[in-house]
Amino acid sequence: MMKLSCITLVALLLNGCSQMFDKHIEYASVKPDAFPMLYAVGMAPISLQPGASDSQKILLAMRASKLEAYRELAEQVYGQRIDSSNSLRAMVAGNDQFSTSVQGVIRGAKVIKTYAVDDAYITELELDFEQVYHLYQNVYPRQTIKSIHYY
Template identity: 50%
Template sequence: MNAKVCLLVGLLGLSGCSTVFDKQVEWEYVEPESYPVLTAVGYAPVSAQPGESDSIKMLMAIKASKLDAYRELTEQVYGQKIGGNQSLANLVMTDTNLKSTVQGIIRGAEVVKTYPVGEDTYATELSLDFRKVYDIYISTSRPRRIKDVTYF
């Protein structure tokens, strides 16, 4: 019995000593080895756009194709959330729904070009260089890892 009590007191004493030491943590900033470049293309029909003239419809199609390209980039970076619903009545499928949502923030994308495709569609190509994304990220939040720990 005395041996168990002595062992318990000894372990408590040793664990208490570890708080006596102070330490200094030296951090090192981490940079990725390579940076991918993502591309996306968005499309929009001119005739479906609201507007009083053809030039207004064309400008709206250009803007819509740019937003579609951003949506595609967001899908590549963050993925899609897919939700489904099915209804049964008397063991017969009555309704099936499928919903897809995309959410995220894209910073640093560049418009490569916008051009007409055929007679009624505009396309916009975007490029997202992750080197640029990394630089933006570093300017707002400095990621780091432990480089060295010195105990006193």
């Protein structure tokens, strides 16, 4: 009987450490102090684009310069992954391999200017992080605990 009482007492003590009370957690939004503005420029040669006519080449250069500008923005936001390998044989450099990649999602970028200069097509983009913050707040709100009330 004494053994059963001790087990019951230990069980009650361990249960006391668990959450026996209902609680209400109040959250407050956390807004960053500053929002950077990022700029990117993409360029593409017009004459090197495949196409039967000059207008097709210009359209392809427009698209290529825009994609290049987005790549540059993604590079600024997410960074660039660099993979490299080098082999040595008898203290002489052999195979050098080097590759880079950028991966990410850019939301809220604006095309500021798009224009042709000589044989190149240029696209300028702008990314306002305040707008990006508001876009992500709707989906993934950043919050901190404001207060906890136990009942």
